[in-house]
Every structure is written in structure tokens, then in C-alpha cells.
Amino acid sequence: MRQDRSDADQHRKTVKKRMTKPERKTGPSAGERRPGMKLRQEKGERPRQKVQAGEKAGRGDVSPVKYRLTLEYDGTGYSGWQMQKNAKSIQGTLLRVAEDLLGGPVDIQGAGRTDAGVHALAQVAHLETTRRMPPRKLLEGLNDALPSSINILRVEEAPPLFHARHSAQLRSYLYVISGHRTAFGKRYVWWIRDHLELKKMQAASRLFAGFHDFSSFADKRMDKQAPTRVKVEATELHASGDLIFFRVTGSHFLWKMVRRMVGVMVEVGREKLDISDVRQMLKSYSPEPARLTAPPSGLYLERVLYEGDSLQSLTLPLVPWFAIGLQK
Known part of the structure; x- marks a missing residue:
């Protein structure tokens, strides 16, 4: 799907570098195109927020933790999944919300790079951060801040080597x-x-x-x-x-x-x-x-x-809102 490669690559590298330097207090967004996280410094980026109560990360614990997100979204009005300059994307929206919630830089990569106007019923992404949070609290915190067109369905901790795109079969x-x-x-x-x-x-x-x-x-x-x-x-x-x-x-x-x-x-x-x-x-x-x-x-x-996953045969109608096309 359509990408802004140079921004995404630069973005991921800086994320990886900053995740290993806990003394740095600020964090921008990240993009996704190829393996190897990069992150670019943004003007006017906000200082890292304090860890919320219930988060278990201490100042000395900078080991990254990875979460697997399953989400749905209405792609109308978005430039697609991939973060791009001067355009509203699903990935960019998630990054901004996640960084505000977790108070530091995060990396988010998706399994499918949907194009502008394309929707998702169950996109999978991984979120990597140095701030641990219970999955249920992370789900609720993200959904509270996300626009209604994006909804997190599930959050679960993922193994360190899990990659939403590269692990997909x-x-x-x-x-x-x-x-x-x-x-x-x-x-x-x-x-x-x-x-x-x-x-x-x-x-x-x-x-x-x-x-x-x-x-x-x-x-x-x-x-x-x-x-x-x-x-x-x-x-x-x-x-x-x-x-x-x-x-x-x-x-x-x-x-x-x-x-x-x-x-x-x-x-x-x-x-x-x-x-x-x-x-x-x-x-x-x-x-x-x-x-x-x-x-x-x-x-x-x-x-x-x-x-280990299997795809079931289509059962129609698939989801309630598709019933709008059925004649009475």
C-alpha cells in the first residue's frame, strides 16, 4: 500500500535508539515500512508524562515490552494505515494517542498497510514501549482517546520476537x-x-x-x-x-x-x-x-x-451494518 518510505524509515531508527536511552525525556512518532525502527525528532514535542498508577515500569527498567493489538477502523477520511507527511493516517493517530498515554516514545507496526479509504475488521499491530501497563488498562486508555472511527478490540502481551507484519502467514x-x-x-x-x-x-x-x-x-x-x-x-x-x-x-x-x-x-x-x-x-x-x-x-x-490460526468459511451476513444493503 502507499507509503512515505523516507519518513517511516528515519522515524523507526530514532525510536529504537531512544528506547534504549531512558535519560531522554521526550518522544515523537514512528512509521512503518521495513524492519528496523526509526524515529525522527519533531518540533514542539511534549515532555514525557509521568507513569500512571498501575503501570509497573520503574526508572531503571527500560526493557521494551511488546503488545499485540487487534483493531477495527473506518478508513474514510484517512490517507491509509501508513504514517505520511501532512496527512491523517491510522498509524499516526495511534502513535500520538499511545505516546500520550504511555508518556514516552513507542513503536507501532501493522500487519496490513491498507490504502486511503480502505477499512479493517481485524487489523493486527504490535506496540513496543518501555512502559508496562496491564492489557485491559491499555485497551481502555487507547479507546478513551481515539476517535470513534478507530476501535481497539483486543490487547495482549506478545513475545519479544513477534512482529505484526513479518510473523503473519x-x-x-x-x-x-x-x-x-x-x-x-x-x-x-x-x-x-x-x-x-x-x-x-x-x-x-x-x-x-x-x-x-x-x-x-x-x-x-x-x-x-x-x-x-x-x-x-x-x-x-x-x-x-x-x-x-x-x-x-x-x-x-x-x-x-x-x-x-x-x-x-x-x-x-x-x-x-x-x-x-x-x-x-x-x-x-x-x-x-x-x-x-x-x-x-x-x-x-x-x-x-x-x-496455528485457521480461516473459517464466510457466514452471511457477516456483520450487522452490511444489512443496510438487504432489501426488505
Whole structure:
């Protein structure tokens, strides 16, 4: 997903350095792009606050403690997960709140770098700090200060080597299409008034499973050297009332890859593209999927899976607010 690499890298290095120097009293934010924490000094940064009652860190104890966060968020109005200059991001918002709560520098890294306007049902992030706090108190403290569009679902202590992104084995994304217009659902679905042939879309979705060259479905502007061969573990496409749910699972995805897959499947459902066209896009580069990129409003990071986790089949309807697309 879209990044500001130089800021994030510089940011993480300074975090790591400052976490090992307890005499430093101030702390800025952190970003995430690659391993190795960096942090840049910010103008006007606030002095480190006193440790709240109930926190167990003493002045001599500077050993970092790591927490695993599971969170949901409405991506509308955010530049995406990744912290960027002069833009409101999910990661940047979490960092500011966590540093205020813990009274010092923290590092927060996410498992999935969702793009602008993309939502999350269960994003996973790790938070590293030198200030220990009971998980329940940390959850409540973060949620009390976060905007309503971001909600921490769970907090638990994590092993020192746990990394939200690098330890993840699979990620599942969900895309929601609605055939029913509603004043409340526009920011959470892609409304399509045209009739869509579901069986043809399902046939197209099955073509994406397996190991393919997704160069036709990737936006290479951010990382021209990134390999485009990706293994998609599984795809599912089901309808419930006027809603169509597409789920795709894999170890990683290219920038805009899922949204372009959805756009192509919609054109197959409209009968403007054929199954043979999709096969050809997977065999050789085509600029067509870029033109058909689905909007971010319908896309969700559904779940991040780690060792020992299993992904259950879709049970519809998934969550209550999707019922806005169901006709009475």
C-alpha cells in the first residue's frame, strides 16, 4: 500500500535508539515500512508524562515490552494505515494517542498497510514501549482517546520476537458490492446499479486462485522492482440479498491488486468481459484492469492469520451494518 518510505524509515531508527536511552525525556512518532525502527525528532514535542498508577515500569527498567493489538477502523477520511507527511493516517493517530498515554516514545507496526479509504475488521499491530501497563488498562486508555472511527478490540502481551507484519502467514481481504442504493452505505460498499451475473463472476474469481503473475493487476508506481508473481491461497464469492461478498486470501498482495481483481470480475458480471479475457490478463500484461479499479470504499482487511490460526468459511451476513444493503 502507499507509503512515505523516507519518513517511516528515519522515524523507526530514532525510536529504537531512544528506547534504549531512558535519560531522554521526550518522544515523537514512528512509521512503518521495513524492519528496523526509526524515529525522527519533531518540533514542539511534549515532555514525557509521568507513569500512571498501575503501570509497573520503574526508572531503571527500560526493557521494551511488546503488545499485540487487534483493531477495527473506518478508513474514510484517512490517507491509509501508513504514517505520511501532512496527512491523517491510522498509524499516526495511534502513535500520538499511545505516546500520550504511555508518556514516552513507542513503536507501532501493522500487519496490513491498507490504502486511503480502505477499512479493517481485524487489523493486527504490535506496540513496543518501555512502559508496562496491564492489557485491559491499555485497551481502555487507547479507546478513551481515539476517535470513534478507530476501535481497539483486543490487547495482549506478545513475545519479544513477534512482529505484526513479518510473523503473519496469511491475510484475508473482503470486498462488498451492493445492488441496493442506500444513504448510509455508500462509504462501506461499492454500489452498482447494473445487473451482475453471479455465476460468471464466481467462475472468474476461481481463476485468481493459485500462483500467477499479477502484473496486470498491480500499480507499480510505488515500487517498480516489486515481484508481481503472487500466490493466492483461496477465493470465495457469495451473494446475500442485494450484497455480493468477495473474499481473497494470500500471504501478501500488490498495491491495488484486490481492487483491480474486483473491477475485472464486475465487468465479467456485466458481460463486458469474458472468462477468456481474465485468463489472458494472467498470462500477459494488460492495462485494462487499471481502468477498472474498484473504489476503496468496499474493501476491508478482514483478518490476519498467524501460526496455528485457521480461516473459517464466510457466514452471511457477516456483520450487522452490511444489512443496510438487504432489501426488505
